[in-house]
Each structure stands twice: as C-alpha cells, then as structure tokens.
Amino acid sequence: MLSLNQKEIENKLDTFNWNFKVGDNIKHNIEEAFFLYKIKTENCTSTQEKQFLNKHISIVLVGVIEAILYDFVVRLSEATNHFPLIIDNANRSEIKKYIATQKVPYEFPKSKTKILRVYNYSLFQILKILKKFELLESKSSPIYDTLEQATFFRNRIHIYNWHNNFEIDEKYVFTDKRLETLEKLVIYVLTTMEAKYARP
Helix, strand or coil: CCCCCHHHHHHHHHHHCCCHHHHHHHHHHHHHHHHHHHHHHHHCCCHHHHHHHHHHHHHHHHHHHHHHHHHHHHHHHHCCCCCCCCCCHHHHHHHHHHHHCCCEEEECCCCCCEEEECCCCCHHHHHHHHHHCCCCCCCCCCHHHHHHHHHHHHHCCCCCCCCCCCCCCHHHCCCHHHHHHHHHHHHHHHHHHHHHHCCC
C-alpha cells in the first residue's frame, strides 16, 4: 500500500505538476490504484489472487512515475518564470539545449499548426536525462538504477518476455515485495519533486 493517501498524493502533485491535464490524468490513475488496493484488501484471500492485482497496480504505478518525470522534462523545456530556481543558469542552458536538439516536428490535427515538440522519451531515456544533469540525486546515487529496474518490471507485462525480465514464470514476478519497492519509488518521486521542483 502507498504510505500516503490519495488526497496527500494529489496535494504533492499540485505543487510541481506542469501540464494540468496530465496532472488530472495522473490523479485518475492514482484513483484507479487505490480502487485496486481496495479490491485486493477486501476480496483477495490467497497469495495468487493478490498477485493477480499486483500486476495491474504495478503497471499503474510505473505509469504514474513515467508521467510525472516526462511532465518534468517538458517543464524544463518550456518553462521560463517557472523554471526550477534550484538549477543554476549554466545547467539550465545545457538542459534546454539538450532537449531542444531532440525535438520533433508536430502538426496539430485541427488547426494544422506546426511546432517542434519535446521528443516522446521512454522512461529509460528520461532517466538518462535526469542522471546526466543530476536532477534527482548525484550520478552515483542508486536511485537511477532502482528506477530503471521499475521500467524493466513494467515491461514484464509482455507475456512473451523477449528480454527475459525477471523470472520465466510470470506467476513469480509480481510479488508483494516488488510492489512495495514500486510504492516507495512513487512516494520518493513525489516527495523529491515537491521538495526540489515546486512551482514558484
């Protein structure tokens, strides 16, 4: 179970979230996660039943982490007055330049307006950016490897498991222990973003 309740998570999110529609969707997914926790607590009696839900909760939680961190990358690209003050000007320029060089053309379907849009980074690519510029912790921190493991864990939803992530038998993959690690990561990301990157 997450160590913060739904309202506490929403309050933290509101301090740093950049795109408010994305924020709404993150909140919707948090609501889904709490609904799944409720079903797990009230209706599941066996370990097997609980692990059935662990898979779905895990997918939602990694999706929340990914959305928060991608939204942050977009903020780093777009923000002027709301660019995080904790990042000095030299790093600010380097970060904006790094993201700008990878932008891709995008055309709005209705208006046909064309823009350059922040690249659709995977979570793995987002983590590389965060580590390169030490935006969560120093480069030597294990947090980046732990978050990377979460990407592999989420990708274990592919039944074929081409990359051989975790156990061969899926019934052994989505354990309570691994879910607990993910839950701690969600709280870490929320708490770190609030502490370091709250909007002014």
